[in-house]
Amino acid sequence: MTKSLSGKYITFVLDEEEFGINILNVQEIIQKVKITKLPYNEAYVDGVINLRGKVIPAIDLRTKLGMERAEINDRNCIIIVHSQHEGKIITAGLRVDSVSEVIDIKEEEIEEPTALIRQNPQAKAIVGMAKHKDAVKPLLEVDYLLDYKVIESISKA
């Protein structure tokens, strides 16, 4: 563990499982927004959205994590996240089933992901497991979720 994973996390639901993502990576959460579909090679890209004039790619987090893709519906929220790469900030939207709450995770509640999870390349994003209220919630690292090249190409397309 190079970096401490404690702090506030936004929890969201994917396929009835709660995941967490660091609140510092989150810009905002939006809902009921039109996703313009574009033909992409990458399957996990839903399309692009217009966020106050900016074109941001929308990624289906389910597909990104190797889960079964769900159709876009009204309850879906898009979490706008950003990460740094070589000094540049890249922004993308992650489509999730629904958003739950903000939780505060202490250090001792976090555990390393199991070896099994680590072996799965798609589960690279899961950087830790948080024990919170008798449930285990995987914590995702945004950096691993966003592929710089892809995002760039999408943004510029």
Add this chain to the structure above:
Amino acid sequence: MLSPQDSKTVPWNHLRPPTTANMNHKKLSTRLYTGFGAIIAILLVSGLASTFAFDKIGSKADEIDAKTNKIVDVNLETLINSEKQAIGAMSTLAYEKDHLLNRSDSNKTKVLNNANNLLEAIENNLAIYKKLQNEGYGRRDQIKSCQEMIGSVDLFKKTFLLLDKNMEKEENLYAKMADDGTSAMSQIDLLYSQKINSDANKEEVETFKSITNEIAQARVNNIKYKESQDPKLLSSSQKSLEMAYALLRSLETHTSSADERKSLSKVQQNILSYKKAQSEWTSIIRTINEENRPLIVRLLNDISTQALAGVEHAEKVTDKEVQELLANSSSMQSMSASMQWMIMMTIAISIILGSTISYMITRSITVPIKAISENLAAASQQGSSVSYQVSAASQELAEGSNEQAASLQETSASLEQMAAMTKQNAESTRMASDLMHDSENSVQEVEEGIHEMSDAINQIKKSSDETVKINKTIDEIAFQTNILALNAAVEAARAGEAGAGFSVVADEVRALAQRAAEAAHATSSLLQESQQRAKMGVSITTKLESAINKNVESSHKIASIVEKITEASNQQSIGIDQVTTALNQISDITQRNASHAEENASVSEEMAGQAHMLSDVVMQLKSIINGINAGQSEAYVHMKEDSLIDDVKKDQHLLENHSTNDHQVDKKEKRTIQIT
């Protein structure tokens, strides 16, 4: 009981009559008529053939007759014409003679007319002969003769006219001569008288006398000459005239008186003219007598001969005509021979045909009749056996009647039971019908209640649906508030320390949103429950309704069934009545059966008698067909029949007993039916 030991059932097949061609399919009378008709027809045909033959011969004879007549007519005509010619020639001759004696216009006309008649007759014949010649009958000689005759007659006519003219001339000349002579004579007389009165020279007087004499002589000679044509007379007359003339001249020279001279010269003139006339007259007479008349006579002769010859010719018939007549007669002969042959053939054919037809018909009648008589013999035998069979049948009939009576009793008993059941049925049906009506009424009420209930439930459903909608809205609001709170939390986290208070607020807001969401959730689940309840209520109501409908349906069905049952009960009682009537009828029939059985017995006796009679008749028929002896073989059959008749009589008695039993059974039947 009888045993059928004596009944021989003769099979019918071997007695079937043989069919002689198709003739047996027609009535007997038709066949006889056909046969006689055929013979009559054959006779007719023969007669017609003969008539035809004679007709032909007759017409041929007519033809020949016509031809012969034609020939005869033609020849007759020519003959008539030839006779006319002969007559014409004769009359021409006669009239010409008349004319010669007395030349007058009427005689002349007569001669010419007769000559023309003659000519006409000749020309007619010529025409006929020419026609015959053209037809091939040779008449060349006759034609030539006619043409010659025509020539003669034409020449005759010419000559005759010439003669007539000459005769006229002769008369005129003669008259002139007479005139001259008379005037000369009168002059001379005058002078003579003058001379005598004056004193005249005797010589002169003598001369005058001589002159007168000469003149007179001349005249007399002329007259004689006219008759005899003697040239001596003529020359003497001429001499006389010359003498007279000379004397006159001498007188003239001797005369001094101018008047005398004048008169004398006048006389001389007269004499000269007389002489001139005379010479002309003689030449004419000569012409007449030497040219005209001989020619006429010759011509008349020729004509007469030719006419007579013509008559002979007319009577001849040429060879060709003879040949024709012979040919006709020979053709007649051959035709009559062929006709004879034809008639004989016809007669022969008629005989053959007639005998064949009569044979066929006779056979067609006699053969079937024979067969039929044999059939009848067999039939009479059958009759006897049938009588036995009838008696046996009567027995069976009696037994049957007994059984009938017994079953009738049983039937009437069961009928009674049925009648009682039917009455009960009717009663129950009535009750059921009443109950039905009651149940129908209560069902009506239930139905109405259900309708109201259903309406209320629908109302509940409506209001709960609306509540759900509202709840949904609340839930939406809660959700969005949550999002808002989260966003606020994010901003607060971003803000770090400064946003700590804000993040608390955000949390609180989130908590509120949560509560609202929960409340909405709880409400929603409650609402769902209530909706479910309402649905259940609706379904229960529907179930109730359908149950009630079924109820109604089944009560209707029950009602109709009850009706049907009533109807059936009625039918049943009607049926029972009918059956009762039928039973009565059956009992009547049973009685009648008994009486019929009696009749049967008597009938079978009659039948036996009839069979007997039938065999008698058959014997008669056979004797007619085959002769008297044939009937005797049937006597055996008669004997057998008699024995059968006795057996049948025994049967009769048994039958009568049975029929009285039947009567008793019948009476019992009737009583039982009345009881039920």
